[in-house]
Amino acid sequence: MQDLYKNILRNGYSEGGHVFSGASANFIAGAAAGCTTLILIYPLDIAHTRLAADIGRSNVRQFRGIYHFLSTIREKDGIQGIYRGLPASLQGMIVHRGLYFGGFDTIKEILSEESKTELTLWKRWVVAQAVTTSAGLLSYPLDTVRRRMMMQSGLEQPMYHSTLHCWKTIYRTEGVSSFYRGALSNIFRSTGAAAILVLYDEVKKFMKWGGL
Numbered sequence: 001m002q003d004l005y006k007n008i009l010r011n012g013y014s015e016g017g018h019v020f021s022g023a024s025a026n027f028i029a030g031a032a033a034g035c036t037t038l039i040l041i042y043p044l045d046i047a048h049t050r051l052a053a054d055i056g057r058s059n060v061r062q063f064r065g066i067y068h069f070l071s072t073i074r075e076k077d078g079i080q081g082i083y084r085g086l087p088a089s090l091q092g093m094i095v096h097r098g099l100y101f102g103g104f105d106t107i108k109e110i111l112s113e114e115s116k117t118e119l120t121l122w123k124r125w126v127v128a129q130a131v132t133t134s135a136g137l138l139s140y141p142l143d144t145v146r147r148r149m150m151m152q153s154g155l156e157q158p159m160y161h162s163t164l165h166c167w168k169t170i171y172r173t174e175g176v177s178s179f180y181r182g183a184l185s186n187i188f189r190s191t192g193a194a195a196i197l198v199l200y201d202e203v204k205k206f207m208k209w210g211g212l
Contacts, residue, residue, distance in 0.1 A: 001036060002101045003204075005029035022109075027102035034097025035090055042089065043070055043082050049150045073153050085149030088163045092142030099135035104128055104197050124201060128194035136190050141179035145170070 006029035038045070047066045054061050063069040073081040107127050112119055119127070145166050152158040160166035170178050 002029050002033035005032045006105075023102065023106040026105040026109075027098040030101025030105075031094040031098035033101065034093040038089055038093050039086075042086055045089075046082065046085065046150045046153060049147060050153055053151060077153065081153050084153045085146050085163070088142060088146040088149050088166070091163075092139045092146055095142060096135045096139035099138065100132060100193070100197070103131040103135065107131065108201075121198065121202075125194060125198050128197040129191065132190040132194040132197065133187055136186050136193075137180075137183060140183045140186060144179050144181065 006025055009025040009029055044066070047069045050069060051063060051066065054063050063072065070082060077084070104127060107130075108119060108124060111123070111127070145163060148166050148170070149160060149163060152160060160169060
């Protein structure tokens with residue numbers, strides 16, 4: 001999907017030439033692809049987050065599964081409850097996916113132009129790891145707010161009234177460090193995300209070589 005958005009942006013023309021090109025096209029395409037995917041799968045994402053915290057024996061759990069969660073929240077809070085926390089999630093997705101996809105493609109293009117040859121596999125992995133770690137750290141406060149908003153679905157008395165209220169409450173009561181709680185483990189997880197970027201890049205090369 002990112003490549004689709006990138007082609008649309010780079011193939012668009014204005015009086016001065018391409019509407020978007022280079023780093024701007026890469027960033028916008030990455031952010032747009034991430035946001036599109038998020039909107040489509042958000043009900044499953046919020047169900048996953050909420051059910052992961054609904055621990056204990058079956059007879060004391062609030063929800064019995066994904067379908068029970070979604071149907072219960074829809075009856076209680078409507079569609080708004082299923083999409084609770086979406087604004088914060090979109091903000092985080094713009095930052096994270098924009099840097100994740102856009103940063104990787106931009107740095108790869110710059111280094112390839114300088115060396116006049118295609119980057120080796122290990123160099124692309126280093127770039128992917130640096131981009132993934134940076135994107136994760138920069139977007140982590142947004143992810144913290146996203147998870148807090150998600151966890152309110154189904155509660156009788158939500159702690160946060162809006163995304164902005166959530167930001168203010170966490171900052172005032174818990175401090176700045178709370179926005180980065182769990183960030184270290186997220187850095188270790190980024191190794192897999194970096195590998196996916198490189199693997200996807202290899203698949204694109206194979207498909208291009210095969211004329212697909």
